[in-house]
Amino acid sequence: MKSLILIIVGSALIHNVVLNQFLGICSFLGVSKQIKASASLGVAVIFVITIASAVASLLYDYVLKPLGMDFMKTIVFILVIAALVQIVEMFLKKTAPAIYTALGIYLPLITTNCAVLGVALTNVQNGYNFIECVFSGFGTAVGYTLAIVLLASIRTRIREEDLPEPLRGAPIVLIAAALMSIAFMGFSSLAF
Numbered sequence: 676m677k678s679l680i681l682i683i684v685g686s687a688l689i690h691n692v693v694l695n696q697f698l699g700i701c702s703f704l705g706v707s708k709q710i711k712a713s714a715s716l717g718v719a720v721i722f723v724i725t726i727a728s729a730v731a732s733l734l735y736d737y738v739l740k741p742l743g744m745d746f747m748k749t750i751v752f753i754l755v756i757a758a759l760v761q762i763v764e765m766f767l768k769k770t771a772p773a774i775y776t777a778l779g780i781y782l783p784l785i786t787t788n789c790a791v792l793g794v795a796l797t798n799v800q801n802g803y804n805f806i807e808c809v810f811s812g813f814g815t816a817v818g819y820t821l822a823i824v825l826l827a828s829i830r831t832r833i834r835e836e837d838l839p840e841p842l843r844g845a846p847i848v849l850i851a852a853a854l855m856s857i858a859f860m861g862f863s864s865l866a867f
Contacts, residue, residue, distance in 0.1 A: 679810045682803075686814030688862040692790045693822045694855055699790030702781045703823050704848060712777040713827035717820025719767070719782065721813065723759050724791050728812025730755050731795035732805045752795040760786040790819060822859075826852060 690696060693703045706716045731752045739748055764782050767775040775782065785791060794815045798808040829851045838847060 679806065682807055682810045683814035683817070684865065686811050687818035687821065688859065689865055690815075691818040691822060691859050691862075692793065692815050693819055694852075694859040696790075696793065698793045699788045699819060702784050702788055703819075703826065704852070705784075706778065706781045707823050707826040707830055707848075709777070710824060710827045710831060712774075713823045714820070715771075715774045716778055716781060716785075717816075717823055719763050719778070720785060720788075720791070720819050721816040723756065723763055723785055724794055724816035724819070725809060725812045726759055727752070727756050727791055727795055728798055728808045729805065730759075732798060732803070732808035735799050736805070748799060749792070749796065752792055756791050756795070757786045790815070822855065825855060829855075 686692075692698050693700065702716060707713050731748075734751055734755065735745075735748055739745055739751060760783065763785070764775070767778070767782065794812050798811050801807075801811075803811055826848075830848060833847055833851065842850070
């Protein structure tokens, strides 16, 4: 149990997919304008990454590896991720149209979010078993959600400030993201 907790903490804080590995930046910067939209996307990403990690692990261990088709993992993982995102998109459109509208183009972009594919490939590379893949996927998604909600909170405060003209908009957001990345580097001392 201790190793699973370490996987979650390590994936969420130490090896944060956005602030340490710099994967998933487009949705991180694009959706983080509002806290509610960021949290909603975070929940969708938690679902997609966790399920994608589980399904990718099963497919890799019980189909690709035994058949000697390890080289197909990237293509298979992309197909799994695309199917899961379609399911999430249809579910949100039917049950939560306001959230669906708020996420806009960024919901389908989860399909091409390199963070989702990166987690599935990293899990295989690390040799994780099924349970470890699920916990790693969940931890990574929680870390992504934490980062995007924190940035949305910062951006909410930034909009209220009187900034010099050259810093308004994208420059201050990139500076804030860089400072968050530096702050998350402090968690590296937790490496066990």
